Amino acid sequence: MQDRIGTSAPRREAASKVSGRSIYTDDAPSYETLYGVTVRSTVPHARIRKIHFAPDLPLDEFTIVSADDLPGPNVVASICEDQPCLASSKVNHVEEAILLIAHPDRYLAERARQSVCIEYDPLPAVFNPALSTHAFKTCNISKGLPTQAFANAPHIIEGTYTTGAQEQLYIEPQSIDAAFLNNTLTIWGSMQCPYFIQKALDRVFPFPSRVIQMETGGGFGGKEDYPSILAIHAGLLSWKSGKPVKMIYSRGEDMAATTKRHPAIVKHRTAVDAQGRLLAMEVDILLDGGAYATLSPVVLSRAAIHATGCYFCPDIQIEARAVATNHPPHGAFRGFGVPQVNFALERHMDVIAASLRIDPVTIRRRNFLQQGQRTATGQVLHESVPLQELLDRALLESSYESKSGLGIAASLHGAGFTGSGERYLQSVACLERTAEGKIRVLVSSTEFGQGTNTILSQIVADELQLPLDDIEIVQPDTSIVPDSGPTVASRTAMIVGNLLADAARQLKSPGVNKASAKYVPPHGIAFDEATFTGDAYATFSWAVNIAELDIDQSTGQTKLKDFVAVQDAGKIINPTLAAGQIEGGVAQGIGFALMEEVTYEEGRVWNQRMANYTIPTAADLPPIRVFFLNSDASQAKGLGELPMNAPAPAIANALSRQLGTNFNHLPITPEKILKCDRSR
Amino acid sequence: MRQIPVTVNGTEHLIEAWPMERLLDLLRRNLGLTGTKEGCGEGECGACAILFNGQLVNSCLIPAAQSAGSTIVTIEGLEDSRLKQAFIDTGGSQCGFCTPGMILASHVLLESNENPSELEIREALAGNLCRCTGFTKIIEAVRKARL
Ligand code: FES
Ligand code: FES
Numbered sequence: 013m014q015d016r017i018g019t020s021a022p023r024r025e026a027a028s029k030v031s032g033r034s035i036y037t038d039d040a041p042s043y044e045t046l047y048g049v050t051v052r053s054t055v056p057h058a059r060i061r062k063i064h065f066a067p068d069l070p071l072d073e074f075t076i077v078s079a080d081d082l083p084g085p086n087v088v089a090s091i092c093e094d095q096p097c098l099a100s101s102k103v104n105h106v107e108e109a110i111l112l113i114a115h116p117d118r119y120l121a122e123r124a125r126q127s128v129c130i131e132y133d134p135l136p137a138v139f140n141p142a143l144s145t146h147a148f149k150t151c152n153i154s155k156g157l158p159t160q161a162f163a164n165a166p167h168i169i170e171g172t173y174t175t176g177a178q179e180q181l182y183i184e185p186q187s188i189d190a191a192f193l194n195n196t197l198t199i200w201g202s203m204q205c206p207y208f209i210q211k212a213l214d215r216v217f218p219f220p221s222r223v224i225q226m227e228t229g230g231g232f233g234g235k236e237d238y239p240s241i242l243a244i245h246a247g248l249l250s251w252k253s254g255k256p257v258k259m260i261y262s263r264g265e266d267m268a269a270t271t272k273r274h275p276a277i278v279k280h281r282t283a284v285d286a287q288g289r290l291l292a293m294e295v296d297i298l299l300d301g302g303a304y305a306t307l308s309p310v311v312l313s314r315a316a317i318h319a320t321g322c323y324f325c326p327d328i329q330i331e332a333r334a335v336a337t338n339h340p341p342h343g344a345f346r347g348f349g350v351p352q353v354n355f356a357l358e359r360h361m362d363v364i365a366a367s368l369r370i371d372p373v374t375i376r377r378r379n380f381l382q383q384g385q386r387t388a389t390g391q392v393l394h395e396s397v398p399l400q401e402l403l404d405r406a407l408l409e410s411s412y413e414s415k416s417g418l419g420i421a422a423s424l425h426g427a428g429f430t431g432s433g434e435r436y437l438q439s440v441a442c443l444e445r446t447a448e449g450k451i452r453v454l455v456s457s458t459e460f461g462q463g464t465n466t467i468l469s470q471i472v473a474d475e476l477q478l479p480l481d482d483i484e485i486v487q488p489d490t491s492i493v494p495d496s497g498p499t500v501a502s503r504t505a506m507i508v509g510n511l512l513a514d515a516a517r518q519l520k521s522p523g524v525n526k527a528s529a530k531y532v533p534p535h536g537i538a539f540d541e542a543t544f545t546g547d548a549y550a551t552f553s554w555a556v557n558i559a560e561l562d563i564d565q566s567t568g569q570t571k572l573k574d575f576v577a578v579q580d581a582g583k584i585i586n587p588t589l590a591a592g593q594i595e596g597g598v599a600q601g602i603g604f605a606l607m608e609e610v611t612y613e614e615g616r617v618w619n620q621r622m623a624n625y626t627i628p629t630a631a632d633l634p635p636i637r638v639f640f641l642n643s644d645a646s647q648a649k650g651l652g653e654l655p656m657n658a659p660a661p662a663i664a665n666a667l668s669r670q671l672g673t674n675f676n677h678l679p680i681t682p683e684k685i686l687k688c689d690r691s692r
Numbered sequence: 693m694r695q696i697p698v699t700v701n702g703t704e705h706l707i708e709a710w711p712m713e714r715l716l717d718l719l720r721r722n723l724g725l726t727g728t729k730e731g732c733g734e735g736e737c738g739a740c741a742i743l744f745n746g747q748l749v750n751s752c753l754i755p756a757a758q759s760a761g762s763t764i765v766t767i768e769g770l771e772d773s774r775l776k777q778a779f780i781d782t783g784g785s786q787c788g789f790c791t792p793g794m795i796l797a798s799h800v801l802l803e804s805n806e807n808p809s810e811l812e813i814r815e816a817l818a819g820n821l822c823r824c825t826g827f828t829k830i831i832e833a834v835r836k837a838r839l
Binding site: 020022023025026027029030031032033034035036038039041180181182183184185227228229230231232262263460461462463588589591592595596597598599600621622623627629630631632633635636638 | 720724725726727728729730731732733734736737739766767768776777779780781782783785786787788789790791792795810813814815817818819820821822823824825826827828829830831
């Protein structure tokens, strides 16, 4: 049957997407709606001295909200609670929101926005994270006695690896509709995490609110926390005006003001023996968090835990910090800190290999983690670690032995929240049988392209032996669905999928028409947040990527010819959707490697258009060939983020090999290729 | 305001618009044809692509005045069930935001070239950005539809 786990059931909302019938936030009909716009800071760090409105502006026609209007605390609920909803006396980054304006005519709203003039008293700004004096979070991981190992090591190899800010560039910009009616605020929008928004609204507004996810045109982490501040803004305008309010960012505003992947500086110092075996590793990680903490603390912990990647090393010291600068805040983007540290590590493995004259395959084989070994946090890998098999398959599929100049990289990705995160989330999922015998799925997990609706339906259909059409996914609405946690961290198939399977089993008992399941931490798993030791993740997914490319020596253009991605993500629920996740992630990884970098000038995003921040098009991409091993395993593991981690180092390794140089900074643009020093 | 006569998906309309309003907005707001999407508003992403007198154009770049007398097909009016079905079957649509424009671009390609090579498909779709799929399954969809 086509609906069972392991079959490629078509995406449930595909028919409406291909016919243009899907309703995204800006597609919903609206009546008497005001259009909301945001007046933002034009300077990176300053006191606000005075705000002027243009004298010819008929102020009474507009709804204007400043920090003084807030009906509750001026804070966006998040980990550190340091970010205001609207700046009051001081701004800490360019594009920080200061005022909100709404008007029934969107052109007039925009004109009013442009006519506001703000006087500032500038303050010194910090853009170099190495000069920052404020750390949002530090985290240190120690295993064994690295100092001693370094003292006796035959070889010590060092390297510094950097990556820039990357824009998610979901094609649907940030979009929120708000309506304040009968003392309740309702938010409809493009989002990943309805309950994050709910919590943010509950903090600011002294009345009830409700959050509903609309069809969402991509997220990739960019709609994890950012929609919270936008929902507060739209809510404030609606509450003050008493009218529905629509806030749809233009592409330029979205690119200039919303969160991006953290720029990173990663330093490795590694002791190895003559055969290239890792004896001791020191890793130093510095993330530019931007002006407010947002999700930096958890991006940092994931980055630190993944810093030694797929390799075993007895003695490890990892020091990581995410610091404040006057850049707009950096935040969640698919991979969540791992693409940066994995680029560093996988490049460093090739650097070690080259300096010891060992080939890149051998150095990886000698050091790959094995079942039963301990990771940097001391976590014992009880499950199988199929890295050797993944590498074998990738070598075979890429015809590695018969070609030259290919680049290899491996990666792992911990599924679910880091450490005790899942324990705190206490996710819940519910099922209901309707009078017609259909099953309604009640979860807050959202569909934004990854296939959530389809795979969760398949899990329930499989357990209950029902056709997929009998399963109905209820639109995520915080007044109806329970909190099954945010749709992030490659957790949905594994965590929410298991809860639904459990609820479905309960429904099989006669007379049971409603069932719910709550997350119970797996037995014997423990993580110590203070010392960063223990079981950081319930399970890991694994991948090996190989890139084949040609370089046009006259233009510096890299032409990818083939890309092989082999992974173990546990049980594959829907092979077509799973492959689609890998292909899309690899494409973003290719962009990260070769072309994508948000450029800041005095804290302002310089390239805030699709014309000057370019992403790979159909013509730039190679065929991306995807293979899953162990796809009939008993458990699904995460796969959404895994494919983001290895493409960039695989490509950088191929380019470095072919040109006899070290490309240790991303992206590797044609200019860098033309100017590179080939004297390695 | 001016009266702009246009034929959209086979129906004639007289739309009241300012001359510099964008065709994209006339379709979405005046006619409620929200299958045409706005991804950038400056001609870079192709999410707003439509057939304009038989040509693939980005409707965010066309002023209302210039659309007078034109014949337009949007995703809602595109009769190419084979191509749409191919996008469903191969998984060529993920978040779906690029999908209407991508299907129109694929349709225009297949009209002029019944049997495009992979390279020809890649080049024909290079003006339509997709951030989700990596294009592998979109290309499969076009190949499937051509058979
Ligand atoms: S919205 Fe018209 S090309 Fe992007
Ligand atoms: S399917 Fe999301 S942008 Fe193409």
